Amino acid sequence: MADTVLDRLLRYVVIDTQSDPDSSAQPSTEKQKDLGRVLVTELLTLGLSDAHMDEHGNIYATLPANTDKTVPVICFCSHVDTAPDFTGTNVKPNVVRNYQGGDIQLTGDVSRIIKVSEHPDLKQQIGHDIITTDGTTLLGADDKAGVAEIMTAVQFLTANPEIRHGTIKILFTTDEEIGRGADKVDIAKLGAAFAYTMDGGRIGEVDDETFSADGVEIDILGVAQHPGTSKGVMENAIKIAGDIIARLPKDLAPETTAGRQGFIHPTDVSGSMDKAHLKLIIRDFVNDGLREKEAMLKGIAEEVMSSYPGSTMSFKVTEQYRNMKEVLDGHPEIMSNLVEAVRRAGLEPVTNSIRGGTDGSRLSFMGLPCPNIYTGGHSYHSPLEWISRQDMEKSAETIVELVKVWEERA
Structure with a gap:
């Protein structure tokens, strides 16, 4: 050989x-x-x-x-x-x-x-x-x-x-x-x-x-308005997505975990003023850990959305492997x-x-x-x-x- x-x-x-x-x-x-x-x-x-x-x-x-x-x-x-x-x-x-x-x-x-x-x-x-x-x-x-x-x-x-x-x-x-x-x-x-x-x-x-693995997709619909007349009206979907990412726990990221620790990891973000799309992956060795992290992520997203009353969000979890x-x-x-x-x-x-x-x-x-x-x-x-x-x-x-x-x- x-x-x-x-x-x-x-x-x-x-x-x-x-x-x-x-x-x-x-x-x-x-x-x-x-x-x-x-x-x-x-x-x-x-x-x-x-x-x-x-x-x-x-x-x-x-x-x-x-x-x-x-x-x-x-x-x-x-x-x-x-x-x-x-x-x-x-x-x-x-x-x-x-x-x-x-x-x-x-x-x-x-x-x-x-x-x-x-x-x-x-x-x-x-x-x-x-x-x-x-x-x-x-x-x-x-x-x-x-x-x-x-x-x-x-x-x-x-x-x-x-x-x-x-x-x-x-x-x-x-x-x-x-x-x-x-x-x-x-x-x-x-x-x-x-x-x-x-x-x-x-x-x-x-x-x-x-790992057990799930994917999460978050779709955000913001409120678009001309920037010259946007005070009190505009809710920028890009900034909403950025707020969600910024609030992710730093000790639950791939770059800060090892061994049997799981993580929440944003893999893609795209958008414009009126809409944005976030993709994340959730990883853990036990399914309960997956569910806890997904609940945490959803809680973060909902808390962010509460500051943007005119905007809406969808939150979709897809099983990837176990x-x-x-x-x-x-x-x-x-x-x-x-x-x-x-x-x-x-x-x-x-x-x-x-x-x-x-x-x-x-x-x-x-x-x-x-x-x-x-x-x-x-x-x-x-x-x-x-x-x-x-x-x-x-x-x-x-x-x-x-x-x-x-x-x-x-």
Whole structure:
């Protein structure tokens, strides 16, 4: 697996697959299918004869069992889209061979430097091959590293049929970065009992818990009036929106919270004198915490509106995803087998709680319990994104060990 996983990553990241939160289509961008077509061709070449892409860009494939045991069907899943946070067009990956320490200055935008002081995990990467961008784009290792690791593991298993395993399903989704990755997945067609997303970070960390998440939209109708004759009449919707944002608790923001603390986070504001639109996300590990924060936010908004008697407000909450631990705790073998596989890959497993979500969050509540496995990536959604070839190899090795554990314990 030494070169294969790197070759695959370098091949995949140059294909622009950014998703678009402003599009209502699925996939939100047709260019996600460009990588999908490449993956289907590669899967067919590897002998997975049912590999195909559906109209939504989701890719399904099956590696048949080669054991007489009755083994639960497990699935490995990654997403092909990259985040809209920073451009993913014209990616120019760079490989720092045999990294010997120190800061890494990027070549396309030399003002961007991956500093050891800000990326202490680099201290554990001496001798590794580090993949970065040139600083002008995302790398897209989130989640093309996961895709490359799954594909490399499949190639290894097909080339080594003496490794016994049950039926393995492969699923690549679109639009995960905008919260729609599982929307169009056909669970019945997939036919798996359990799944694992390859969408984590630091090597050795496995995730059995995510935030629970809701979105909030606040629409404000103000009172418009010519500014020359507006005294006592105008109620500026932009200022109303600004008042709501200004009153959000500073200790309940992403930039002031860590660990198991939740937050209220404004993500978008737009408007004019007569109307304004606010988008926020609410995050917490427990549903009661979500409801408390939503009630707090609504109270803040209503208090602000009381100072603007001529204006009105609507307040809409939309469920986004829920903490997958609620589901996974009912299937302890999923995590115990994973922990054993991590150890067999020569790593010390660390169970982690994600301050975010994955496709696994949604899939778990769709009937497919689905924890998350490390890919080795760092600084996702940033032009300072980086990943180690050797860490990607460990991720691919973990997949192989995991299918062996499931077969042995069947």
